[in-house]
Amino acid sequence: MAETQAQFPDLKDRTVLITGGGSGIGAALVEGFAQQGAKVAFIDIAEEPSKALAARLSSQSAHPVSFYHADLRDVGTIKSTVAAVESDLGAIRVLVNNAAWDDRHDIDTTTEEYWDNSQSINLKQVFFVSQAAAPGMRSAGGGSIINFSSIVFKMNPPALSSYAAAKSGIIGLTKSFAGRFGPENIRVNAVLPGMIVTERQLELWLTADGMAKTIERQCLKRVLKAEDLVGPVLFLASDCSGGMTAQSVIVDGGIF
Numbered sequence: 001m002a003e004t005q006a007q008f009p010d011l012k013d014r015t016v017l018i019t020g021g022g023s024g025i026g027a028a029l030v031e032g033f034a035q036q037g038a039k040v041a042f043i044d045i046a047e048e049p050s051k052a053l054a055a056r057l058s059s060q061s062a063h064p065v066s067f068y069h070a071d072l073r074d075v076g077t078i079k080s081t082v083a084a085v086e087s088d089l090g091a092i093r094v095l096v097n098n099a100a101w102d103d104r105h106d107i108d109t110t111t112e113e114y115w116d117n118s119q120s121i122n123l124k125q126v127f128f129v130s131q132a133a134a135p136g137m138r139s140a141g142g143g144s145i146i147n148f149s150s151i152v153f154k155m156n157p158p159a160l161s162s163y164a165a166a167k168s169g170i171i172g173l174t175k176s177f178a179g180r181f182g183p184e185n186i187r188v189n190a191v192l193p194g195m196i197v198t199e200r201q202l203e204l205w206l207t208a209d210g211m212a213k214t215i216e217r218q219c220l221k222r223v224l225k226a227e228d229l230v231g232p233v234l235f236l237a238s239d240c241s242g243g244m245t246a247q248s249v250i251v252d253g254g255i256f
Protein backbone atom coordinates (compact mmCIF):
# COMPACT_ATOMS: atom_id res chain seq x y z
CA MET A 1 0.00 0.00 0.00
CA ALA A 2 1.45 3.38 -1.00
CA GLU A 3 1.73 5.44 2.17
CA THR A 4 1.47 9.00 0.86
CA GLN A 5 -1.68 10.81 1.93
CA ALA A 6 -1.03 13.78 -0.34
CA GLN A 7 -3.44 14.48 -3.18
CA PHE A 8 -2.40 16.14 -6.41
CA PRO A 9 -5.72 16.94 -8.12
CA ASP A 10 -4.06 17.75 -11.46
CA LEU A 11 -2.95 14.10 -11.75
CA LYS A 12 -6.56 12.90 -11.80
CA ASP A 13 -7.45 11.37 -15.21
CA ARG A 14 -3.90 12.06 -16.47
CA THR A 15 -2.24 9.32 -18.52
CA VAL A 16 0.87 8.05 -16.74
CA LEU A 17 3.32 5.45 -18.07
CA ILE A 18 5.70 3.71 -15.65
CA THR A 19 8.40 1.35 -16.89
CA GLY A 20 9.30 -1.61 -14.70
CA GLY A 21 6.07 -1.16 -12.76
CA GLY A 22 5.59 -4.84 -11.95
CA SER A 23 7.63 -4.96 -8.75
CA GLY A 24 9.61 -2.99 -6.19
CA ILE A 25 9.61 0.81 -6.44
CA GLY A 26 7.77 0.70 -9.77
CA ALA A 27 4.85 -1.21 -8.24
CA ALA A 28 4.59 1.34 -5.40
CA LEU A 29 4.54 4.10 -8.02
CA VAL A 30 1.82 2.35 -10.04
CA GLU A 31 -0.28 2.15 -6.88
CA GLY A 32 0.51 5.74 -5.88
CA PHE A 33 -0.59 7.15 -9.24
CA ALA A 34 -3.67 4.92 -9.32
CA GLN A 35 -4.65 6.34 -5.91
CA GLN A 36 -4.49 9.83 -7.44
CA GLY A 37 -7.12 8.80 -10.00
CA ALA A 38 -4.63 8.83 -12.87
CA LYS A 39 -4.94 6.55 -15.90
CA VAL A 40 -1.96 4.32 -15.19
CA ALA A 41 -0.16 2.10 -17.68
CA PHE A 42 2.97 0.15 -16.87
CA ILE A 43 5.44 -1.90 -18.84
CA ASP A 44 7.27 -4.91 -17.44
CA ILE A 45 8.89 -8.11 -18.61
CA ALA A 46 7.65 -10.07 -15.57
CA GLU A 47 4.24 -11.34 -16.62
CA GLU A 48 2.72 -12.94 -13.50
CA PRO A 49 3.40 -10.33 -10.78
CA SER A 50 2.45 -7.57 -13.21
CA LYS A 51 -0.87 -9.16 -14.11
CA ALA A 52 -1.64 -9.69 -10.42
CA LEU A 53 -0.80 -6.07 -9.59
CA ALA A 54 -2.93 -4.70 -12.44
CA ALA A 55 -5.87 -6.91 -11.42
CA ARG A 56 -5.63 -5.95 -7.72
CA LEU A 57 -5.41 -2.21 -8.39
CA SER A 58 -7.98 -2.15 -11.18
CA SER A 59 -10.63 -3.35 -8.75
CA GLN A 60 -10.04 -0.41 -6.40
CA SER A 61 -9.09 2.51 -8.70
CA ALA A 62 -10.98 5.14 -10.66
CA HIS A 63 -9.52 3.77 -13.92
CA PRO A 64 -8.34 0.27 -14.78
CA VAL A 65 -4.57 -0.13 -14.36
CA SER A 66 -3.13 -1.36 -17.66
CA PHE A 67 -0.19 -3.74 -17.87
CA TYR A 68 1.79 -4.01 -21.14
CA HIS A 69 4.17 -6.92 -21.39
CA ALA A 70 7.32 -5.81 -23.23
CA ASP A 71 11.07 -6.25 -23.21
CA LEU A 72 12.46 -2.72 -23.09
CA ARG A 73 15.80 -3.85 -24.53
CA ASP A 74 14.19 -3.84 -27.98
CA VAL A 75 13.63 -0.41 -29.52
CA GLY A 76 10.96 -1.66 -31.96
CA THR A 77 9.03 -3.11 -29.02
CA ILE A 78 9.35 0.19 -27.15
CA LYS A 79 7.86 2.09 -30.09
CA SER A 80 4.94 -0.27 -30.61
CA THR A 81 4.19 -0.45 -26.86
CA VAL A 82 4.22 3.33 -26.36
CA ALA A 83 1.96 3.64 -29.42
CA ALA A 84 -0.42 1.05 -27.92
CA VAL A 85 -0.56 2.95 -24.60
CA GLU A 86 -1.34 6.20 -26.43
CA SER A 87 -4.00 4.52 -28.54
CA ASP A 88 -5.64 2.95 -25.45
CA LEU A 89 -5.29 5.79 -22.91
CA GLY A 90 -4.44 8.97 -24.83
CA ALA A 91 -1.23 11.01 -24.87
CA ILE A 92 1.19 10.18 -22.07
CA ARG A 93 1.50 13.24 -19.81
CA VAL A 94 3.75 11.64 -17.19
CA LEU A 95 6.51 9.16 -17.97
CA VAL A 96 8.45 7.47 -15.17
CA ASN A 97 11.54 5.68 -16.47
CA ASN A 98 11.97 3.29 -13.56
CA ALA A 99 12.99 -0.07 -15.08
CA ALA A 100 16.56 -1.23 -14.50
CA TRP A 101 18.74 -4.26 -13.78
CA ASP A 102 21.25 -3.84 -10.94
CA ASP A 103 23.27 -6.97 -11.59
CA ARG A 104 26.75 -7.28 -10.06
CA HIS A 105 29.73 -8.14 -12.27
CA ASP A 106 33.49 -8.31 -12.13
CA ILE A 107 35.32 -5.82 -14.37
CA ASP A 108 38.03 -8.36 -15.30
CA THR A 109 35.58 -10.86 -16.77
CA THR A 110 32.92 -8.55 -18.23
CA THR A 111 32.25 -9.29 -21.90
CA GLU A 112 31.06 -6.97 -24.63
CA GLU A 113 27.81 -8.93 -24.78
CA TYR A 114 27.24 -8.44 -21.01
CA TRP A 115 28.00 -4.71 -21.26
CA ASP A 116 25.63 -4.17 -24.21
CA ASN A 117 22.83 -6.07 -22.49
CA SER A 118 23.32 -4.12 -19.27
CA GLN A 119 23.33 -0.76 -21.06
CA SER A 120 20.27 -1.70 -23.10
CA ILE A 121 18.15 -2.09 -19.96
CA ASN A 122 19.84 0.49 -17.74
CA LEU A 123 20.40 3.40 -20.14
CA LYS A 124 19.49 2.93 -23.80
CA GLN A 125 15.80 2.26 -23.22
CA VAL A 126 15.46 5.42 -21.10
CA PHE A 127 16.41 7.41 -24.19
CA PHE A 128 14.09 5.54 -26.55
CA VAL A 129 11.03 5.38 -24.27
CA SER A 130 11.35 9.15 -23.74
CA GLN A 131 11.84 9.71 -27.48
CA ALA A 132 8.70 7.68 -28.21
CA ALA A 133 6.52 9.44 -25.60
CA ALA A 134 7.67 13.01 -26.28
CA PRO A 135 5.66 13.75 -29.45
CA GLY A 136 2.39 12.89 -27.69
CA MET A 137 3.34 15.05 -24.69
CA ARG A 138 4.19 17.90 -27.03
CA SER A 139 0.83 17.65 -28.81
CA ALA A 140 -0.96 17.54 -25.45
CA GLY A 141 0.71 20.79 -24.34
CA GLY A 142 3.44 19.39 -22.14
CA GLY A 143 4.36 16.75 -19.62
CA SER A 144 6.77 15.47 -17.02
CA ILE A 145 9.47 12.83 -17.45
CA ILE A 146 11.03 11.37 -14.31
CA ASN A 147 14.16 9.28 -14.77
CA PHE A 148 15.40 6.89 -12.10
CA SER A 149 19.10 7.25 -11.46
CA SER A 150 20.82 6.17 -8.21
CA ILE A 151 23.26 7.53 -5.65
CA VAL A 152 25.36 4.43 -6.24
CA PHE A 153 27.55 5.96 -8.96
CA LYS A 154 28.84 8.46 -6.37
CA MET A 155 29.95 5.63 -4.05
CA ASN A 156 32.71 3.92 -6.08
CA PRO A 157 30.88 0.57 -6.24
CA PRO A 158 33.42 -2.06 -7.33
CA ALA A 159 30.95 -4.60 -8.78
CA LEU A 160 28.46 -2.25 -10.43
CA SER A 161 30.53 -0.46 -13.07
CA SER A 162 28.08 -0.89 -15.95
CA TYR A 163 25.04 -0.02 -13.81
CA ALA A 164 26.88 2.94 -12.24
CA ALA A 165 27.91 4.20 -15.69
CA ALA A 166 24.30 3.96 -16.86
CA LYS A 167 22.93 5.66 -13.74
CA SER A 168 25.36 8.57 -14.07
CA GLY A 169 24.55 8.66 -17.79
CA ILE A 170 20.90 9.15 -16.88
CA ILE A 171 21.84 12.45 -15.19
CA GLY A 172 23.40 13.72 -18.43
CA LEU A 173 20.50 12.40 -20.47
CA THR A 174 18.04 14.11 -18.11
CA LYS A 175 19.75 17.48 -18.49
CA SER A 176 20.00 17.17 -22.28
CA PHE A 177 16.34 16.17 -22.64
CA ALA A 178 15.34 19.00 -20.28
CA GLY A 179 17.16 21.46 -22.54
CA ARG A 180 15.62 20.05 -25.71
CA PHE A 181 12.05 19.69 -24.41
CA GLY A 182 11.77 22.66 -22.02
CA PRO A 183 10.52 25.02 -24.76
CA GLU A 184 7.69 22.51 -25.34
CA ASN A 185 6.68 22.57 -21.66
CA ILE A 186 8.03 19.07 -21.07
CA ARG A 187 9.93 18.89 -17.79
CA VAL A 188 12.61 16.26 -17.23
CA ASN A 189 14.01 15.47 -13.79
CA ALA A 190 15.98 12.65 -12.21
CA VAL A 191 15.44 10.85 -8.91
CA LEU A 192 18.40 9.27 -7.12
CA PRO A 193 17.30 6.72 -4.52
CA GLY A 194 19.63 5.46 -1.82
CA MET A 195 19.20 2.02 -0.26
CA ILE A 196 15.55 1.12 -0.83
CA VAL A 197 14.61 -2.17 0.75
CA THR A 198 12.46 -4.21 -1.62
CA GLU A 199 11.76 -7.95 -1.72
CA ARG A 200 14.18 -8.36 -4.63
CA GLN A 201 16.96 -6.41 -2.91
CA LEU A 202 16.52 -8.57 0.20
CA GLU A 203 16.56 -11.76 -1.88
CA LEU A 204 19.62 -10.88 -3.94
CA TRP A 205 21.89 -8.32 -2.38
CA LEU A 206 21.05 -6.96 1.05
CA THR A 207 22.52 -8.40 4.24
CA ALA A 208 21.71 -7.36 7.81
CA ASP A 209 25.26 -6.08 8.19
CA GLY A 210 25.17 -4.10 4.91
CA MET A 211 21.83 -2.55 5.81
CA ALA A 212 23.08 -1.55 9.27
CA LYS A 213 26.16 0.10 7.74
CA THR A 214 24.02 2.10 5.29
CA ILE A 215 21.63 3.22 8.02
CA GLU A 216 24.68 4.30 10.03
CA ARG A 217 25.59 6.62 7.11
CA GLN A 218 22.04 7.97 6.76
CA CYS A 219 20.82 10.93 8.81
CA LEU A 220 17.46 9.15 9.12
CA LYS A 221 17.99 6.00 11.17
CA ARG A 222 15.44 3.81 9.46
CA VAL A 223 15.13 1.63 6.40
CA LEU A 224 13.77 3.40 3.32
CA LYS A 225 11.09 1.50 1.39
CA ALA A 226 9.57 1.75 -2.07
CA GLU A 227 6.77 3.89 -0.63
CA ASP A 228 9.34 6.57 0.26
CA LEU A 229 9.70 7.30 -3.46
CA VAL A 230 5.99 7.77 -4.11
CA GLY A 231 5.58 11.29 -2.68
CA PRO A 232 8.68 12.74 -4.41
CA VAL A 233 7.69 11.23 -7.78
CA LEU A 234 4.05 12.41 -7.51
CA PHE A 235 5.39 15.89 -6.73
CA LEU A 236 7.70 15.86 -9.77
CA ALA A 237 4.84 14.57 -11.95
CA SER A 238 2.39 17.20 -10.74
CA ASP A 239 2.12 20.81 -11.81
CA CYS A 240 3.12 21.61 -8.20
CA SER A 241 6.72 21.28 -9.42
CA GLY A 242 5.96 23.19 -12.63
CA GLY A 243 9.06 25.37 -12.34
CA MET A 244 11.44 22.45 -11.82
CA THR A 245 13.32 20.80 -14.66
CA ALA A 246 16.83 19.40 -15.28
CA GLN A 247 17.13 18.63 -11.55
CA SER A 248 18.39 15.65 -9.57
CA VAL A 249 16.38 14.81 -6.46
CA ILE A 250 18.12 12.57 -3.95
CA VAL A 251 15.97 10.32 -1.73
CA ASP A 252 18.53 8.52 0.43
CA GLY A 253 17.75 9.36 4.04
CA GLY A 254 20.56 11.91 4.03
CA ILE A 255 23.70 10.09 2.92
CA PHE A 256 24.54 12.93 0.48
Ligand SMILES: NC(=O)c1ccc[n+]([C@@H]2O[C@H](COP(=O)([O-])OP(=O)(O)OC[C@H]3O[C@@H](n4cnc5c(N)ncnc54)[C@H](O)[C@@H]3O)[C@@H](O)[C@H]2O)c1
Pocket (backbone or CB within 6 Å): 019, 020, 021, 022, 023, 024, 025, 026, 043, 044, 045, 046, 070, 071, 072, 073, 097, 098, 099, 100, 101, 102, 121, 148, 149, 150, 151, 152, 192, 193, 194, 195, 196, 197, 198, 200, 201
Ligand atom coordinates in the same frame (compact mmCIF):
# COMPACT_ATOMS: atom_id res chain seq x y z
N1 LIG B 1 16.12 -0.54 -4.73
C1 LIG B 1 17.13 0.28 -4.54
O1 LIG B 1 17.80 0.24 -3.50
C2 LIG B 1 17.50 1.31 -5.57
C3 LIG B 1 18.56 2.18 -5.27
C4 LIG B 1 18.91 3.12 -6.22
C5 LIG B 1 18.23 3.22 -7.42
N2 LIG B 1 17.22 2.36 -7.68
C6 LIG B 1 16.54 2.49 -8.97
O2 LIG B 1 15.15 2.57 -8.76
C7 LIG B 1 14.46 1.89 -9.83
C8 LIG B 1 13.58 0.78 -9.28
O3 LIG B 1 14.36 -0.04 -8.44
P1 LIG B 1 13.84 -1.43 -7.91
O4 LIG B 1 14.78 -1.86 -6.85
O5 LIG B 1 12.38 -1.39 -7.65
O6 LIG B 1 14.13 -2.32 -9.23
P2 LIG B 1 13.71 -3.83 -9.56
O7 LIG B 1 14.89 -4.45 -10.16
O8 LIG B 1 13.10 -4.49 -8.38
O9 LIG B 1 12.56 -3.55 -10.58
C9 LIG B 1 12.79 -3.21 -11.89
C10 LIG B 1 11.61 -3.65 -12.72
O10 LIG B 1 12.03 -3.57 -14.08
C11 LIG B 1 11.59 -4.75 -14.74
N3 LIG B 1 12.47 -5.04 -15.87
C12 LIG B 1 13.76 -5.50 -15.81
N4 LIG B 1 14.22 -5.72 -17.05
C13 LIG B 1 13.23 -5.39 -17.92
C14 LIG B 1 13.11 -5.40 -19.33
N5 LIG B 1 14.12 -5.81 -20.11
N6 LIG B 1 11.96 -4.98 -19.89
C15 LIG B 1 10.91 -4.58 -19.10
N7 LIG B 1 10.97 -4.55 -17.77
C16 LIG B 1 12.11 -4.95 -17.17
C17 LIG B 1 11.66 -5.84 -13.68
O11 LIG B 1 10.86 -6.96 -14.02
C18 LIG B 1 11.19 -5.10 -12.44
O12 LIG B 1 9.79 -5.20 -12.26
C19 LIG B 1 15.56 1.36 -10.75
O13 LIG B 1 15.79 2.30 -11.78
C20 LIG B 1 16.77 1.29 -9.85
O14 LIG B 1 17.97 1.38 -10.56
C21 LIG B 1 16.84 1.41 -6.79
